[in-house]
Amino acid sequence: MPFSLVSLMGGTVAVLVVAYLALIAVVMSYAALTIEFSQSLRNDEASVAALEGQYLAAVAHITALDYTAAGYAQPVLKTFVRAKSVTALR
Amino acid sequence: MRAQFRSRIRLVLAFLIFAALGIILRLYFVQIVYGEDYSRKADRQFSSGGGELFDRGSIYFARKDGALISAATLGSGFLVAINPQVLADPAAAYSAITAVATTTVSRDAFFAAAAKKAQVYIEVAHRLSETSGQALAAKAIPGVQVLRERWRQYPGATLASQTIGIVSYGSGDSLAGRTGLEAVYDGTLSRSGDSLYRNFFAELFSNVGNLLVNARDARHGDIVTTIEPEVQTRLSSDLVKLTERYGSKESGGIIMDPATGAILAIASHPTYDGNNLQNVDPLLLGNPFAEHIHEFGSIMKPLTMTAALDAGVVTPETTYNDTGCITVNTRQICNWDLKARGVIPMRQIIMQSLNVGASWLATEMGQATFRGYFTKLFGEKTGIDLPNETGALLGNLSKPQQVGFDTAAFGQGIAVTPLQMIRALGALANGGTMVTPHLVSAVRLNSGIVRTLDWGGRVPVFATSSVRETVSMMGALNDEILYNGKAKIPTMSVAVKTGTAQLTAPGGGYYTDRFFHSFVGFFPSYSPRFIILLYTNDPKGVQYASETLDTTFLDLVHFLIDYYAVPPDRGLSAQADLPAATRL
Numbered sequence: 001m002p003f004s005l006v007s008l009m010g011g012t013v014a015v016l017v018v019a020y021l022a023l024i025a026v027v028m029s030y031a032a033l034t035i036e037f038s039q040s041l042r043n044d045e046a047s048v049a050a051l052e053g054q055y056l057a058a059v060a061h062i063t064a065l066d067y068t069a070a071g072y073a074q075p076v077l078k079t080f081v082r083a084k085s086v087t088a089l090r
Numbered sequence: 091m092r093a094q095f096r097s098r099i100r101l102v103l104a105f106l107i108f109a110a111l112g113i114i115l116r117l118y119f120v121q122i123v124y125g126e127d128y129s130r131k132a133d134r135q136f137s138s139g140g141g142e143l144f145d146r147g148s149i150y151f152a153r154k155d156g157a158l159i160s161a162a163t164l165g166s167g168f169l170v171a172i173n174p175q176v177l178a179d180p181a182a183a184y185s186a187i188t189a190v191a192t193t194t195v196s197r198d199a200f201f202a203a204a205a206k207k208a209q210v211y212i213e214v215a216h217r218l219s220e221t222s223g224q225a226l227a228a229k230a231i232p233g234v235q236v237l238r239e240r241w242r243q244y245p246g247a248t249l250a251s252q253t254i255g256i257v258s259y260g261s262g263d264s265l266a267g268r269t270g271l272e273a274v275y276d277g278t279l280s281r282s283g284d285s286l287y288r289n290f291f292a293e294l295f296s297n298v299g300n301l302l303v304n305a306r307d308a309r310h311g312d313i314v315t316t317i318e319p320e321v322q323t324r325l326s327s328d329l330v331k332l333t334e335r336y337g338s339k340e341s342g343g344i345i346m347d348p349a350t351g352a353i354l355a356i357a358s359h360p361t362y363d364g365n366n367l368q369n370v371d372p373l374l375l376g377n378p379f380a381e382h383i384h385e386f387g388s389i390m391k392p393l394t395m396t397a398a399l400d401a402g403v404v405t406p407e408t409t410y411n412d413t414g415c416i417t418v419n420t421r422q423i424c425n426w427d428l429k430a431r432g433v434i435p436m437r438q439i440i441m442q443s444l445n446v447g448a449s450w451l452a453t454e455m456g457q458a459t460f461r462g463y464f465t466k467l468f469g470e471k472t473g474i475d476l477p478n479e480t481g482a483l484l485g486n487l488s489k490p491q492q493v494g495f496d497t498a499a500f501g502q503g504i505a506v507t508p509l510q511m512i513r514a515l516g517a518l519a520n521g522g523t524m525v526t527p528h529l530v531s532a533v534r535l536n537s538g539i540v541r542t543l544d545w546g547g548r549v550p551v552f553a554t555s556s557v558r559e560t561v562s563m564m565g566a567l568n569d570e571i572l573y574n575g576k577a578k579i580p581t582m583s584v585a586v587k588t589g590t591a592q593l594t595a596p597g598g599g600y601y602t603d604r605f606f607h608s609f610v611g612f613f614p615s616y617s618p619r620f621i622i623l624l625y626t627n628d629p630k631g632v633q634y635a636s637e638t639l640d641t642t643f644l645d646l647v648h649f650l651i652d653y654y655a656v657p658p659d660r661g662l663s664a665q666a667d668l669p670a671a672t673r674l
């Protein structure tokens with residue numbers, strides 16, 4: 001079969017067109033996925049922030065709690081560590 | 091051959107005609123048959139002005155176990171906007187919006203907006219939750235657009251809000267940190283909109299360097315504070331109770347590690363909720379610890395005593411004759427109870443908080459020596475990572491009148507910020523060196539690198555031996571004087587000092603019935619892990635700080651001992667045979 005410049009160029013153009021279309025597809029998919037993942041991450045972060053808000057509110061609630069009003073009795077005895085104790089003067 | 095060529099031409103022509111007919115048919119369906127649907131879809135995809143979603147790094151509290159809890163982060167949800175040109179039934183649209191949105195414009199404002207037919211985009215509701223936004227979008231109401239939005243969110247609400255700061259619009263149209271850490275670390279926290287998505291292939295040809303090493307990732311990140319959320323909550327709660335009980339104008343407190351300057355808690359009351367800045371007094375937006383100065387009163391005396399000991403002017407055994415009142419430059423200086431003590435040792439100046447004794451120390455030191463120490467202690471800003479830090483007012487130490495030095499010795503006539511005060515008093519706690527108070531321990535860069543911040547800049551002020559003598563006096567004050575000795579913790583040495591200063595009157599001079607109360611303490615006394623500074627401004631119905639702040643201080647001490655499981659630094663002696671248990 002004789003060499004044909006037209007066939008070669010035609011084939012090259014076809015390959016380039018396919019490559020061009022593939023690149024566009026990849027770039028568009030990449031962009032769409034990046035944005036989708038980013039938004040998903042932000043949504044998760046917002047959910048975590050809501051949980052953190054609940055945690056901090058719970059800490060504030062416990063801190064402000066009046067234990068005696070909640071039915072707990074005041075301790076009647078306070079014990080301190082003696083000097084000879086293993087826990088003293090560490 | 092010619093006939094074959096003609097048939098091929100006809101074939102190509104037929105293909106082109108069919109293709110053209112196909113395109114025309116497609117255009118007919120797009121524009122005529124489904125035109126309205128596409129128009130609505132395009133309308134819903136309309137984006138607001140900026141087009142880019144708000145993005146910003148997070149600020150974290152650091153719990154004692156190292157867990158990070160967001161102090162400032164991003165909320166994510168939806169906003170609702172209307173297109174008055176398309177909105178056909180405003181009443182139905184308003185009902186649908188108010189059914190899912192907790193905050194929206196009033197009915198009147200909504201209908202006024204709907205009547206603006208010249209406009210195509212008016213926002214009517216913000217911060218819809220994920221489910222609410224998607225539910226509203228699913229209704230596909232013509233002229234109602236549901237768009238993604240993000241906003242700055244503070245999960246702790248009022249917790250450390252004056253220190254964390256706020257994000258808002260300034261003179262331009264961009265959101266940026268305006269106060270607190272949000273402002274100081276704005277360069278790290280802010281995000282440029284184009285960092286989310288980059289066209290790899292375009293960058294490959296135009297900016298390959300940026301593709302490999304992103305300069306923004308090496309600059310942008312999140313910040314980790316030294317603030318412990320549970321300690322912060324306890325301090326805030328105590329300050330609220332204190333302020334409400336005594337009707338104070340304001341109260342504040344700082345808990346710091348005196349060895350490093352890391353601030354574990356810093357709170358004041360009143361404060362604000364960073365999530366809701368409507369109706370907030372603009373004066374509250376600043377940071378009182380760095381921007382406000384006060385005359386702190388007698389908590390200055392331990393510094394005066396240490397300076398005198400350090401300068402070699404006195405020793406703990408030195409005595410002086412306390413006459414109850416003295417006259418200096420025609421002004422009278424008296425003890426708090428106006429009573430004379432006679433000849434007493436140095437220790438009593440701290441334990442009984444004697445103004446005459448502190449003045450005597452200042453006189454003994456001489457103006458140059460006194461000025462030297464106090465300029466070193468308060469002459470410079472602390473360098474904390476908060477904006478708009480102000481300096482101390484030490485003008486009286488530049489004048490030749492001795493009375494200015496004598497009053498400064500007990501904390502009147504000079505004004506310093508709470509941060510300067512705790513930094514100076516921290517030098518008593520850590521053996522004589524001033525550290526740099528700071529709020530941020532590390533920056534977590536987007537590149538993955540965690541950059542630990544170096545807060546060096548230690549300034550030696552006193553010799554360790556001088557400091558120990560003063561700490562001994564402050565410890566005796568806690569064990570023997572405070573609560574008549576009932577404040578003593580048998581297993582933990584605590585060093586304290588109270589301060590009561592007269593408030594300045596607007597026309598000059600001082601009020602005789604309005605006071606600024608302060609309290610400082612640290613423990614364990616000789617190797618402290620915590621130093622606590624408290625103050626309350628203009629409490630009603632009480633005169634002395636020992637009446638207002640001791641309860642708050644002791645609550646914090648016991649909380650910190652329990653929370654951090656601080657080991658005892660002393661125990662009950664076997665010989666003394668004191669009861670190991672106390673009946674409450």
